[in-house]
Amino acid sequence: MRGLLLCGKLGAPRLLAESQPPHMDTTAACAGDEDARLKALRHYGILDTSLDPAFDELAELARYICEAPIALVSFVDRERQWFKAERGMGRRETPIDQSVCRFAIQSRGVFVVPDLRQDARFASNPLVTQPHGVRFYAGAPLRTPDGFALGTVCVLDYQPRTLGQPQQDMLNVLAHQVMRLLELKLANDRQARMVLELDEARERMAVLAHTDVLTGLANRRSFTERLRQQLALLQRGGAPACLLMMDIDRFKQVNDVHGHHVGDDALRHFAATCREVFRASDVVSRWGGEEFLALLPATTLAEGQVVAQRLHAALAAAAVPDVAPPLYLSASMGLCSFDPARPLDLTLRGLDAALYAAKTQGRNRTVLV
Ligand SMILES: Nc1nc2c(ncn2[C@@H]2O[C@H](COP(=O)(O)OP(=O)(O)OP(=O)(O)O)[C@@H](O)[C@H]2O)c(=O)[nH]1
Structure with missing residues (x-):
């Protein structure tokens, strides 16, 4: 898994060299892809929206299925990772340099780090080094239909551990469910916009029907x-x-x-x-x-x-x-x-x-x- 860092869309994956040091920051190499990914993220209009039980319940399910104390529905923004739902984390965002998810979104499948402290990419991460820091991470990418990974459904634990294949599969299923919710939100937003536009057009027509176009007086x-x-x-x-x-x-x-x-x-x-x-x-x-x-x-x-x-x-x-x-x-x-x-x-x-x-x-x- 660790050698398989991918940039941007998975539709046209570019594998980084196996020999690349594991701590290397891949974002600069993929600046164009990253811009497109962030544009895709903005398109869903999910960042900084209020808490939503539908997402909370998926995070709760992830926590339950993976038997982990922390579960997140996390979106990787330019400067931060932002959590649409969190269980056991106690905060809605962290700076991007503390994000494990930014690596997970470059993974094809579930990204698992059995012991963050033993991994050069995360050993100095404050979330890991702080007293009672996290040790274990597993995250399934949230992938759009056209291949952009927006974030993850992930679980964290305070102990080093592993995640069985059935649980990894379920984490993937939950990630698909999150994407379904996002698509639904898009459709709802589109519909709400259309209703608004229709109302405005109806109002304009009503005004026009009563108004003389040249002078603006009553007709x-x-x-x-x-x-x-x-x-x-x-x-x-x-x-x-x-x-x-x-x-x-x-x-x-x-x-x-x-x-x-x-x-x-x-x-x-x-x-x-x-x-x-x-x-x-x-x-x-x-x-x-x-x-x-x-x-x-x-x-x-x-x-x-x-x-x-x-x-x-x-x-x-x-x-x-x-x-x-x-x-x-x-x-x-x-x-x-x-x-x-x-x-x-x-x-x-x-x-x-x-x-x-x-x-x-x-x-x-x-x-x-
Ligand atoms: N530019 C313009 N002219 C208009 C419009 N509606 C009517 N007219 C013109 O208004 C003129 C009215 O002319 P007449 O009915 O002969 O009356 P008048 O020249 O005002 O003469 P009196 O009413 O007897 O003082 C016509 O030449 C019409 O073409 C319009 O929307 N725009």
């Missing part, structure tokens, strides 16, 4: 739904509300003179101005091309007129960004109080008529229904 469909809800509230005696229909003046000219992309920028600018002017509780929608409809809950007609005036002023004060010469928008508007006794389509028709009147009276003004 006509979702706003109609909101209007129906508001109508129901009003019919049950809720606070008065107003509706404000807005249409950008001479918008065709914006497109014709500056191009369609500036037209789009102008629509976004109009939406941004609305967001500044309206209350957070108001809902503004893009009702059609350059036409917008706002619901102002808990707002009287007089208060609605103030809001409309604020919007006229805000549009006159700030030009569409990055357009030369400066491009200022104005809008014609129709305003009404939301009458619970009127069918919704009649209310909207009334608003349309008021808006048309605002246009014919010279634009850039608000007409009450």
Whole structure:
């Protein structure tokens, strides 16, 4: 066993020379393989995870089967070995230079050291030299389907001893079981990620279904739904509300003179101005091309007129960004109080008529229904 030190994946084993001194550090010679092995270890996302009874029970079984006081499910990291499960060790990790497992993962089968004190590789290991130090080690490599050894299921004893073949076989079986748990964890993690991605996609779709893509305002469909809800509230005696229909003046000219992309920028600018002017509780929608409809809950007609005036002023004060010469928008508007006794389509028709009147009276003004 001792002459059979292997590097990296066992799929393409490279045997080290039999004459190599047993204490020689093989990690430098296999730096590339070691990087790939560590990448494989990270892929399983097992390091520093919390205790898990499923792994604890496998360690307990190893201890029982091998009649050893210590059993570990150990992963060999770059600077340390970390224990997913430990029985009788009393700690979750040790520095890598105290690791016997780093040698065990280079072994094809179970790596057995009958007396650590008699082995030049481990004789000065603090785990061995300390008072009541360990003397015996046996570890079965945890090997991935593509051949990387991540760690071991191992047992240790305070006495020099051996491990019978049936017990070695069982240690290997336990190592396979640990790998099954790791594969299962991977599958579960993948599934959890997919569920999360699906939830996020569903949320994005729900937002998109309710939003006008160009302006980020509510779209006509979702706003109609909101209007129906508001109508129901009003019919049950809720606070008065107003509706404000807005249409950008001479918008065709914006497109014709500056191009369609500036037209789009102008629509976004109009939406941004609305967001500044309206209350957070108001809902503004893009009702059609350059036409917008706002619901102002808990707002009287007089208060609605103030809001409309604020919007006229805000549009006159700030030009569409990055357009030369400066491009200022104005809008014609129709305003009404939301009458619970009127069918919704009649209310909207009334608003349309008021808006048309605002246009014919010279634009850039608000007409009450
Ligand atoms: N750039 C851009 N233009 C749009 C969009 N939707 C509608 N339009 C344009 O908006 C213009 C509306 O023009 P009209 O209905 O003639 O009205 P107007 O030029 O604003 O004139 P008045 O309403 O009478 O002041 C049309 O040229 C449409 O092509 C859009 O999403 N982007």
